[in-house]
Structure formats: C-alpha cells, structure tokens
Amino acid sequence: MRYYTEQDEWIEVEGETATVGITDYAQGQLGDIVFVELPEPGRVVERGKEAAVVESVKTAADVYAPVSGTVTEVNAALADNPALVNESAEGEGWFFRLTLADPAELEGLMDKAAYEAFLGTR
Template identity: 75%
Template sequence: MARYFTEEHEWIEVDGDVATVGITDFAQGQLGDIVFVELPEEGREVAKGDDAAVVESVKAASDVYAPVSGEVVEVNSALDGEPKLVNDDAEGEGWFFKLRLSDPAELTGLMTESAYQAFAKEA
C-alpha cells in the first residue's frame, strides 16, 4: 500500500482502487482535542480538492479535503461516538472515509511521507 500526503495535512493510503483518507498526526496536534467529526455520505462523488468532511476541536473547525477524486464507499462510523480516535490514532484507527479512485493519475501531485515530514517542519 502506498501512502501520500497533501499540503492541507490529509493522508491517503491506496490499496488497489480504494484509498483511505484521514488527517495527519501533525494536523490533529494543531487542532487540539477533537470533539466532533462530520463525515461524507457513502455514495457521494467528490472531486480532488472538494470539502469532504469537517473536523471540530475545542480550538476550531476545519474542512477535510478530498486528496483525489472518487466515490465515497465507506465512512469510519466509529468517529460518530468517539471523535477522540482522531487524537489517539490520526493516521490509523482515526481514518475518516474510503474512496474508490476515479483518476489514479491524481496521486502523482501528492507528497511522499518524507516530503510531507519536511513540509510539516516548515509549517
């Protein structure tokens, strides 16, 4: 599985034609305690860069953008009752949604993990 990152601090892990999307550990650290997550509806088509979800913390609310275009095929319903999962494991159990990729070529504009770590140090 390949993992990529965006400048908006989302991560995307691709397995075949389905990708799991969440926010990075850096992003959750900046937001502070997560109190609510609004997930997209399954079946929704999103374009790269679209607002796909919302994450609210004690500090602020932030949009979560679709790193690539596709159809939402699954959401992490565990976040409904336990949004703190994002703080506990942002790049694992705290994932937001899964997309079926409509254009895998869009992945080429995303950062590798090492490139993202260098980017996050500058932020």
C-alpha cells in the same frame, strides 16, 4: 502506498480503493477533537474540495479530498468517539474510504519524507 497533502490529509491506496484521514500533525494543531462530520457513502468528492469537517475545542476545519472518487465507507466509530482522531490520526482515526476516479491524481501528492520536509518549512 501512503501519500500526503499540503492541507495535512493522508491517503493510503490499495488497488482502486483509498482510505483518507488527517495527519498526526493536523490533529495536534486542532487539539481535542469533539465532532467529525463525514461524507455520505455514494457521494462523489472532487480533488481539493471539502469532503468532511472536523471540530475541536479550538476550531472547526474542512477536510479536503486528496483525490477525486466515490465514497464507499465512513468510519462509523468516529460518531461515538471522535477523540479516536487524536489517539490514532493515521490509523484507527481514518475518516472515509473511496474508489479512485483517476489514479493519475496521486502523482501530485507527497510521500512521507516529502511531507516531513514540507512540515519543516512551516
């Protein structure tokens, strides 16, 4: 199942593992992505706290952890090709994977329909 945050991150959960990235809306707002700073595997991230940084030609922005957990993998392809986020923000441009610390934290996140309605309020 895929969830979304008000800070424009998405998280896709399979069992106790989750993949995190930024939404297509977010990459569109940022413009051309030139650098992505990813968390180290093994790092414990906390829900709502900075977990990664994305830099574009316009600005730099923090990427927040949608849930708490331990980073298990990062998308190494972004080191050589950060524009992958622009090309496929909600697919091949994912940022990191983590093991969920508390699956109950997913309850406060939005599904796709709720996220799209949220975007309509901006």
